[in-house]
Amino acid sequence: MRAPLALNADIERFLGALQHRSIHTRAAYRRDLTDFANAAIQDDITNWQQVDAQRIRHYIAARHRDGAHGRSLSRALSALRALFRFLCERGVMTANPAQSIRAPKSARHLPRALDVDQMTSLIEQGGDSILDLRDRAMWELLYSSGVRVSELTGLNLGDTDLNAREARVIGKGRRERIVPIGRLAIQALKEWLKSRGNLAAADEKALFVGRRGQRLSNRSVQLRLRAWANRYGINEGVHPHMLRHSFASHMLESSGDLRAVQELLGHANISTTQIYTHLDFQHLAKVYDAAHPRAKRRSD
Numbered sequence: 001m002r003a004p005l006a007l008n009a010d011i012e013r014f015l016g017a018l019q020h021r022s023i024h025t026r027a028a029y030r031r032d033l034t035d036f037a038n039a040a041i042q043d044d045i046t047n048w049q050q051v052d053a054q055r056i057r058h059y060i061a062a063r064h065r066d067g068a069h070g071r072s073l074s075r076a077l078s079a080l081r082a083l084f085r086f087l088c089e090r091g092v093m094t095a096n097p098a099q100s101i102r103a104p105k106s107a108r109h110l111p112r113a114l115d116v117d118q119m120t121s122l123i124e125q126g127g128d129s130i131l132d133l134r135d136r137a138m139w140e141l142l143y144s145s146g147v148r149v150s151e152l153t154g155l156n157l158g159d160t161d162l163n164a165r166e167a168r169v170i171g172k173g174r175r176e177r178i179v180p181i182g183r184l185a186i187q188a189l190k191e192w193l194k195s196r197g198n199l200a201a202a203d204e205k206a207l208f209v210g211r212r213g214q215r216l217s218n219r220s221v222q223l224r225l226r227a228w229a230n231r232y233g234i235n236e237g238v239h240p241h242m243l244r245h246s247f248a249s250h251m252l253e254s255s256g257d258l259r260a261v262q263e264l265l266g267h268a269n270i271s272t273t274q275i276y277t278h279l280d281f282q283h284l285a286k287v288y289d290a291a292h293p294r295a296k297r298r299s300d
Contacts, residue, residue, distance in 0.1 A: 006047055007037040014086045032076040033083055048087055053097045056080060064104050073103035113245040114236060119143055123184075125232040130195045131211075135224055137185070137192035138208055141167075142240055144185035146247035146264050148172075149218045149240035155207040162186055171266040179264060 011033045018026050039059050045051060060073055068076075080098040087093040114122065123139045126132040142152060151169040160167045165181045181189070192208075199209050206215035221240055229238035236242070244265070252261050 007040070008034070010048060010087065010092070011037065011083070014083050017086060018082075028075060029079040029082070032079040036076065036080060048084070049093060051084075051097055053101060056098050056101055060101065060103060070103050077101055077103055112236070112242055113249045114238070114242060115246075116250060118234065118236070119243075119246055119250075122229060122232070122234050122238065125228070130198055133188075133192045133195055134199075134208060135228055137188040138221060139225065139228070139243065140185035140188040141181065142243040143247050144182035145169075145179040146244050146251070147179060148244060148266075149221050151266075152240070153206075153208065153216050153218055153221060156205040157207055158205075160189065160207065162189060169266075175266060177263070177266050 015026055015030055036059055063073060077098055084093060084096040084098055088096055126136050147169050151171055154170055165186055166178050167181055168178055170176055199213055201213035204213055208216045210216050210220060225238055225240055248261055248265055
């Protein structure tokens with residue numbers, strides 16, 4: 001059953017006022033609000049004034065039972081809060097029924113990381129073609145410095161100082177930070193820079209370019225890495241963020257310095273970095289199980 005035209009009309013007016021938000025956010029809000037409206041009509045709700053906090057809690061609980069994750073439910077609640085705020089500002093409603101409702105938390109999923117041997121095997125593959133040189137330089141930099149794929153594709157020629165062995169990247173919230181570049185990544189970048197001029201357009205500032213000589217997109221890097229891993233038999237669902245996870249977990253495993261890893265990753269909040277302590281503990285637990293005499297299982 002489709003939601004009443006009045007509900008859909010208000011949703012469209014609200015979305016029309018969100019031109020400052022990204023097209024992806026507006027599309028997600030449209031899906032969430034339309035889904036809520038379609039669910040509300042099942043309870044004979046025909047206008048937004050009939051929606052109360054209990055109705056919203058019932059909707060969120062139903063979606064949670066159906067398997068929706070906490071992040072999806074939080075986004076749906078954000079959409080509802082924003083819609084009702086919009087309606088309150090226009091006098092359609094007198095209060096925001098979604099204001100104090102919070103989504104249930106989902107179990108936190110640990111990021112997947114490759115071990116050191118897998119990373120070495122991944123990066124040291126490939127030949128000497130210009131695209132292989134470029135790709136190897138990208139993988140080395142992603143793993144050496146722990147940068148995000150968007151930070152990698154955003155790099156310009158002037159952002160790296162190979163003598164100082166560092167790069168300047170622009171992260172989330174337009175925050176700038178300096179990251180170190182490891183010795184092997186320096187070598188790979190030097191090899192790529194020798195050939196870059198054969199691909200890059202004359203006025204192109206991007207460090208990494210595609211076949212047409214223009215800056216690589218995030219999606220292009222993702223597809224190249226997936227193809228590279230598949231070509232060499234590394235069937236781990238490899239993606240650029242996995243190299244960042246591998247960097248963080250290996251750094252933390254070796255140093256134990258959570259604050260330093262936070263700075264290197266560009267996390268605004270250390271709680272975001274703390275997830276890697278769980279990865280490190282998993283490694284330590286395996287060592288413990290294998291080594292401690294009281295942890296070893298007896299054979300039957």
